[in-house]
Amino acid sequence: MLLNIKDLHVSIKGKEILKGFNLGVNKGEVHAIMGPNGTGKSTLAAAITGREGYDITSGGIEYKGKIINDLEADERANMGIFLSFQYPVEIPGVSMTNFIRTAVNAQREYKGLKPMPASEFLKKMEEKKNLVEIHSKLTKRSVNEGFSGGEKKKNEIFQMAMLEPSLAILDETDSGLDIDALKVVAKGVNSLRSEENGFVVITHYQRLLDYIVPDFVHVMYDGRIVKSGGKGLALELEEKGYDWIKEQFDN
Amino acid sequence: MDNEKNMNKVLDEFTSGDYKYGFYTDIETEMAPKGLNEDTVRFISAKKNEPGWMLEYRLKAYRHWLKLSEPDWAHVHYPKIDFQDIIYYAAPKKKKQLGSLDEVDPELLDAFSKLGISLDEQKMLAGVAVDAVIDSVSVKTTFQDTLAKHGIIFCSISEAIQEHPDLVKKHLGSVVPHTDNYYAALNAAVFSDGSFCYIPKGVRCPIELSTYFRINAANTGQFERTLLVADDNSYVSYLEGCTAPQRDENQLHAAVVEIIAMENAEVKYSTVQNWYPGNKEGKGGIYNFVTKRGACRGNFSKISWTQVETGSAITWKYPSCILMGDNSVGEFYSVAVTNNHQQADTGTKMIHLGKNTKSTIISKGISAGKSNNSYRGLVRVSKRADNARNFSQCDSLLLGDKCGAHTFPYIKTANKSAIVEHEATTSKISEDQLFYCQQRGIDMEKAIGLIVNGYAKEVLNKLPMEFAVEAQKLLAITLEGSVG
Numbered sequence A: 001m002l003l004n005i006k007d008l009h010v011s012i013k014g015k016e017i018l019k020g021f022n023l024g025v026n027k028g029e030v031h032a033i034m035g036p037n038g039t040g041k042s043t044l045a046a047a048i049t050g051r052e053g054y055d056i057t058s059g060g061i062e063y064k065g066k067i068i069n070d071l072e073a074d075e076r077a078n079m080g081i082f083l084s085f086q087y088p089v090e091i092p093g094v095s096m097t098n099f100i101r102t103a104v105n106a107q108r109e110y111k112g113l114k115p116m117p118a119s120e121f122l123k124k125m126e127e128k129k130n131l132v133e134i135h136s137k138l139t140k141r142s143v144n145e146g147f148s149g150g151e152k153k154k155n156e157i158f159q160m161a162m163l164e165p166s167l168a169i170l171d172e173t174d175s176g177l178d179i180d181a182l183k184v185v186a187k188g189v190n191s192l193r194s195e196e197n198g199f200v201v202i203t204h205y206q207r208l209l210d211y212i213v214p215d216f217v218h219v220m221y222d223g224r225i226v227k228s229g230g231k232g233l234a235l236e237l238e239e240k241g242y243d244w245i246k247e248q249f250d251n
Numbered sequence B: 001m002d003n004e005k006n007m008n009k010v011l012d013e014f015t016s017g018d019y020k021y022g023f024y025t026d027i028e029t030e031m032a033p034k035g036l037n038e039d040t041v042r043f044i045s046a047k048k049n050e051p052g053w054m055l056e057y058r059l060k061a062y063r064h065w066l067k068l069s070e071p072d073w074a075h076v077h078y079p080k081i082d083f084q085d086i087i088y089y090a091a092p093k094k095k096k097q098l099g100s101l102d103e104v105d106p107e108l109l110d111a112f113s114k115l116g117i118s119l120d121e122q123k124m125l126a127g128v129a130v131d132a133v134i135d136s137v138s139v140k141t142t143f144q145d146t147l148a149k150h151g152i153i154f155c156s157i158s159e160a161i162q163e164h165p166d167l168v169k170k171h172l173g174s175v176v177p178h179t180d181n182y183y184a185a186l187n188a189a190v191f192s193d194g195s196f197c198y199i200p201k202g203v204r205c206p207i208e209l210s211t212y213f214r215i216n217a218a219n220t221g222q223f224e225r226t227l228l229v230a231d232d233n234s235y236v237s238y239l240e241g242c243t244a245p246q247r248d249e250n251q252l253h254a255a256v257v258e259i260i261a262m263e264n265a266e267v268k269y270s271t272v273q274n275w276y277p278g279n280k281e282g283k284g285g286i287y288n289f290v291t292k293r294g295a296c297r298g299n300f301s302k303i304s305w306t307q308v309e310t311g312s313a314i315t316w317k318y319p320s321c322i323l324m325g326d327n328s329v330g331e332f333y334s335v336a337v338t339n340n341h342q343q344a345d346t347g348t349k350m351i352h353l354g355k356n357t358k359s360t361i362i363s364k365g366i367s368a369g370k371s372n373n374s375y376r377g378l379v380r381v382s383k384r385a386d387n388a389r390n391f392s393q394c395d396s397l398l399l400g401d402k403c404g405a406h407t408f409p410y411i412k413t414a415n416k417s418a419i420v421e422h423e424a425t426t427s428k429i430s431e432d433q434l435f436y437c438q439q440r441g442i443d444m445e446k447a448i449g450l451i452v453n454g455y456a457k458e459v460l461n462k463l464p465m466e467f468a469v470e471a472q473k474l475l476a477i478t479l480e481g482s483v484g
């Protein structure tokens, strides 16, 4: 199993947000996670990627057969975990090209590889930029600085394409995208999809799942998964909203 | 793209947080006895075989220095310096005239190669003329032929005193008089060596002139003197960089740099300062009390200071411009980094005397650990300086919450047509930025290096390429271990 989360409890500043979360992702699978605002979806992403301040009070996250609860964020990234941020961060003065090159080479170093030769790097960048249809003007600019909402999201997928992770978590990458951009993002994801890697796609809209067809759909509520199903579940949610689930659960 | 490449090269090269250049080279030195009195001054002058007027100049400065007391207005704290406990002169033993690099003390060459500035390589690769200063005496000057062809004089100041006395006599002390301040007076009395540069009328210096300073013998204060004269319609870019061996006692460095730009001349002066800052507890380290000043004498002249300050226990330094000529331009671009117990009080003075004079100040302070980083700037517009313009931007970046950043901007305008703008910001490296980098596989130290270099980019971009690389490396190394 690629990712195996068992009875995970996570607190932020002493407040429990994840309350016994379970999820297993096999290689080759795409899992969609849906659920009302504030139920802990982004918290889950932060806990998996090792963000500071997200305390695992019990349970465990196993990735590629290793418990990663205590690993630093950069080590988890180097092991192949990627997060497409719900709110990408701006880094003034650091060009996108320089940033992604630093990241690519950091990950290579972790694997004991030499830095990528400049020509190879440039070729790869060209290829991935075309894949997600982002303009060269953008990669010359500072990381996310002054990018539009859609550009920021595309830029996340561009970075994913450059880093080729084993496990990619997409936190509302579709929010704020127009239909063309949505297709581009889906294309980026689908091109990386293989028997070797897995995806956790956090979204509020079933629309995205038309393009990135999931193997499983989970509904999260109050810090845990309360319902799982196939692609059909997303359609059902779209139609009926969350009330019926909330009712079921609250009783 | 080159910049990108270098940036990455730099980021790949980070090694340990210990001061990389902390080695000590054992070269036989000839020292003055400890302490300072008229005899010391005479000793230095005699050692250097100086003409009478030079000795007179030194003695006048010494006598004036006796009347002064150490300044205490800067935002820095250090134990009182015992000026009688310093050796004011140490020279590597002269081995007659050196014909080629082969004749240079191998230890010396070794020291250079540890610094990554093998003269040979410099000569061939970078096309940079190197006037290397070790222990206060110029040991080797290269590229003289190329420079001679253009009539450019680039030599040690001692040599200039012998060979070009008229030029030295005319300009020495004309921008920074010995009466200027305590350390300037001290320097004028006991300066041991330094660089002299003259660019004749209409000449554009084809190579970047570079001096590497290095403090070496124990307990030897270093008093450098640099004089740079750019005659009408000339241009020169001058680089100054330095490192020092690790040691336990504080070392005083009180240099004076004077620049003169005549009509329509342009001088770019770039510094990367990386002296030993002391250990993590703040012990040892260089006291760097420097007076740097440029005079835009001619109309349409321009002087640009760019500095990256990462070293020294204490830095006290205000590269300034006196804008005398009409339409003259002064610029100051600075990145000052302090970590652990370092203290920096640095900034600039822009004195607008001519009409339509313009000045720009971009200062980026970065503080980490328990350090203190102050910007102190003065913009003065005189009565006759119609249409003077100044723009100042002073940004501070804090890493952690035990360090301090302070800004002291002084503005004095006596002319109503002047426009003086000042902007200031203080920011912190955000948790979000660090996590974003880490999530891409970039470790904390590299992430800080990346973010800080981004923050300082506006200034780093002003440096010549080879220097920019060095500077980026230094910024990151200086901040290693500063967060956690």
Ligand SMILES: Nc1ncnc2c1ncn2[C@@H]1O[C@H](COP(=O)(O)OP(=O)(O)OP(=O)(O)O)[C@@H](O)[C@H]1O
Pocket: A012, A013, A017, A035, A036, A037, A038, A039, A040, A041, A042, A043, A044, A086
């Ligand atoms: N840093 C924090 N400090 C305090 N509370 C936090 C913090 N981060 C998240 N929370 C709280 O944790 C809960 C879950 O937040 P989270 O961002 O994981 O929700 P989400 O499911 O991603 O919501 P959305 O769909 O709106 O993105 C919320 O109540 C939120 O206010």
Ligand SMILES: [Mg+2]
Pocket: A041, A042, A043, A086, A171, A172
């Ligand atoms: Mg969220």
